[in-house]
Amino acid sequence: MSETLDDIISRYINTRRDSLIPLLQEIQNELGYLSEDAINRIGQMTGLPTVKIYGVATFYDQFRFEPQGKFHIKVCHGTACHVNSSMMIIRELERILKIKNGQTTRDGMYSLEVVNCMGACAVGPVININGEYIHDVEPQKIKALLDNCLSNASAYETHNL
């Protein structure tokens, strides 16, 4: 177990169920997701049953239980993007990638996260891939966007051989 993880948990050593959320958020920020090892370590160090920790974590959409993919796709489902059919974008991503919100494709290439307003309401629906914003997204352009990710990835890998 990394010292960093233990350091984080030790700041919450007397944690109770309702103060678990900031601890889980900090761990997810550090690791990118909540691993089984991390949940078990929280249980060991705080004395809370792991089933309770999972119970809290799974209650909230914000927590992930799988590592992020090479391309992490955030889709805005805030009010303005919802009005501009962001649900169709989400469905198309789910259909092509065969994953749901919070999941990662089996090959580790893509992960999907549905989020609230990303602050670009006037140009929605908006998605963000590895920090790059793409606006006015249309469902029929999703496949090309994903293909573009893959060709960028292979160009990067070839460049770094």
Ligand code: FES
């Ligand atoms: S609602 Fe999507 S950017 Fe604001």
